[in-house]
Amino acid sequence: MTDNFYRAFEEKYRGPRELIKERLSAYLPFLDAILSITNKPQAIDLGCGRGEWLEYLKSLGFNAQGVDLDEGMLEACQELGLSAKKGEMIEFIGTLPDASCMVVSAFHVVEHIRFEDVKIFVQEALRVLQPGGLLIMETPNPENIVVATRNFYLDPTHQNPIPPDLLHFVSEHAGFSRSKIVRLQEPPELREKPEVTILDVFAGASPDYAVVAQKLATAEQMAKFDTAFNQDYGLSLENLLGRWDARHSGVEQKLSHVENKADEGAKAYDAGLKEGALQTQLAEKDTSLRQAEEKTTRLEQELRDALVQHAIAQSQKDALASQTKAELHEVHQSNHHHWSLAEEWRQQLDALHQANHHHWTLSQERQQQLDEVHQANHHHWSLLQERDAQLHAVLNSKSWRITWLLRKLMQFTKWLLRLPLMLTLWMLALPKKVVRHLLTRLIRFATKHHSIRLRATRWLNKHPRIKNHVRLFAQRRGLLPGAHAPIQPMSAEYENASQPDVAHKTRHSEQVDLSLLTPRARQIYRQLKAAMEQNKGKN
Numbered sequence: 001m002t003d004n005f006y007r008a009f010e011e012k013y014r015g016p017r018e019l020i021k022e023r024l025s026a027y028l029p030f031l032d033a034i035l036s037i038t039n040k041p042q043a044i045d046l047g048c049g050r051g052e053w054l055e056y057l058k059s060l061g062f063n064a065q066g067v068d069l070d071e072g073m074l075e076a077c078q079e080l081g082l083s084a085k086k087g088e089m090i091e092f093i094g095t096l097p098d099a100s101c102m103v104v105s106a107f108h109v110v111e112h113i114r115f116e117d118v119k120i121f122v123q124e125a126l127r128v129l130q131p132g133g134l135l136i137m138e139t140p141n142p143e144n145i146v147v148a149t150r151n152f153y154l155d156p157t158h159q160n161p162i163p164p165d166l167l168h169f170v171s172e173h174a175g176f177s178r179s180k181i182v183r184l185q186e187p188p189e190l191r192e193k194p195e196v197t198i199l200d201v202f203a204g205a206s207p208d209y210a211v212v213a214q215k216l217a218t219a220e221q222m223a224k225f226d227t228a229f230n231q232d233y234g235l236s237l238e239n240l241l242g243r244w245d246a247r248h249s250g251v252e253q254k255l256s257h258v259e260n261k262a263d264e265g266a267k268a269y270d271a272g273l274k275e276g277a278l279q280t281q282l283a284e285k286d287t288s289l290r291q292a293e294e295k296t297t298r299l300e301q302e303l304r305d306a307l308v309q310h311a312i313a314q315s316q317k318d319a320l321a322s323q324t325k326a327e328l329h330e331v332h333q334s335n336h337h338h339w340s341l342a343e344e345w346r347q348q349l350d351a352l353h354q355a356n357h358h359h360w361t362l363s364q365e366r367q368q369q370l371d372e373v374h375q376a377n378h379h380h381w382s383l384l385q386e387r388d389a390q391l392h393a394v395l396n397s398k399s400w401r402i403t404w405l406l407r408k409l410m411q412f413t414k415w416l417l418r419l420p421l422m423l424t425l426w427m428l429a430l431p432k433k434v435v436r437h438l439l440t441r442l443i444r445f446a447t448k449h450h451s452i453r454l455r456a457t458r459w460l461n462k463h464p465r466i467k468n469h470v471r472l473f474a475q476r477r478g479l480l481p482g483a484h485a486p487i488q489p490m491s492a493e494y495e496n497a498s499q500p501d502v503a504h505k506t507r508h509s510e511q512v513d514l515s516l517l518t519p520r521a522r523q524i525y526r527q528l529k530a531a532m533e534q535n536k537g538k539n
Helices: 005-013 017-035 052-060 071-079 089-094 115-128 145-149 164-174 198-203 219-223 226-230 237-270 275-395 398-402 404-448 450-462 464-476 499-504 519-538
Strands: 042-046 063-068 084-086 101-107 129-140 178-184 208-214
Touching: 017 052, 017 101, 017 129, 017 178, 017 208, 017 226, 042 052, 042 089, 052 063, 052 101, 063 071, 071 084, 089 115, 101 115, 115 129, 115 164, 129 164, 129 219, 145 198, 164 178, 164 208, 178 226, 198 237, 198 275, 208 226, 275 519, 398 404, 404 450, 404 464, 450 464
Parallel strands: 042 063, 042 101, 063 084, 101 129
Antiparallel strands: 129 208, 178 208
């Protein structure tokens, strides 16, 4: 239940905290026996509620741990500094190791769960208890007729009342060495009341009872508990009914005695006794008879009142049972809806987890690939830095500055030596230029006219070698669709730089004339250029 409903319900109908702690002293003989055989024993309380039992155990020296599903109850325990956590009783006790506790308790819990779960709980309790350990199960007593027909159904979470003999048999069948029915919370004045009324019969039996079961231990340890297990506890329905029968048997005997006396008086009158004495005796007998009749009438009225109260209680019980059944039906429908939503959300969550795992795997692969690329980039960048440093070392070297004039002279000498050849080639290239110009115009004209282009294509197909030369010529000049632009020659770097400024030019602002470099410098420059192009392509 939510919104602290069950905590408020316990406060109103179960009783204040101090009263509950006072009632728990009935278990003191059993707890004292445990403390006599072990120090700081471990105790587990399932369905700990507001924590009265945990607090009582703690005051005696037990190491107590509570478990409950209700948030309001757990808050009450935490406010008192008690050890309690949220959990379902069957699941929690299943996680405990064997022979780990001396006390396993469940106060007003077994009436809330299915009978099959009760048997599982008792079996698990036997497993986790140490030798000589105790299982305590307290629950409403259906021997009390008012409890069985009315009070039990005040709690909408109750399922079925459990008779004492049934719960006693469950513990014995599970394998406990011995068990005791401890009846609790009966009115103290009723224990010695001389005359029992019909209301006492209906409502006077112990409203609660507990089954205390013990796990087998050594004979010496078991003997410590004999006193507690041999005591009688509480009032049973059979006890009250016996006292009720005894009382009514006495009344019937008195009525029979009065009737006998009356008969004797009538005989004495017939025998001729004195009229005055006989009348006096008859008056006395009549008075006794009237008193007996009045007492009988009073008893009959008490019986009728009790029957009326029972009928009212039965009517209230039926109405409450109908209301509870309707509420439980609504709760079941709501639970089914929530369960369906939970299943749908669980499926979506599983799909999301699978997708996340797939994406995580892909991200790991991408990260590995990225790391490999970064490593390769780092290697190329280191190589580039090394080559750049070598180039700068060459350009900034003293020998480079000293040989500046010699390099200029060599360039001038080479130019002079190439000048006749260049003039000759220029003269020879003039007819070629005219032919190239005419061929360029013809190709452009043919590409603009479809019919001419088809004829030219057929003719070129018949002459493959000419066709190959024409195609290469057109591609170099970008005359064909999709053809690349002709490759332009590299301009010279540092061509116009003066000798004092060469060492101060940056490596990205100008181009290098390879003819000015030594063979080793040209090799270094080409390696740097290739590394830079490769690095740029990967990025």
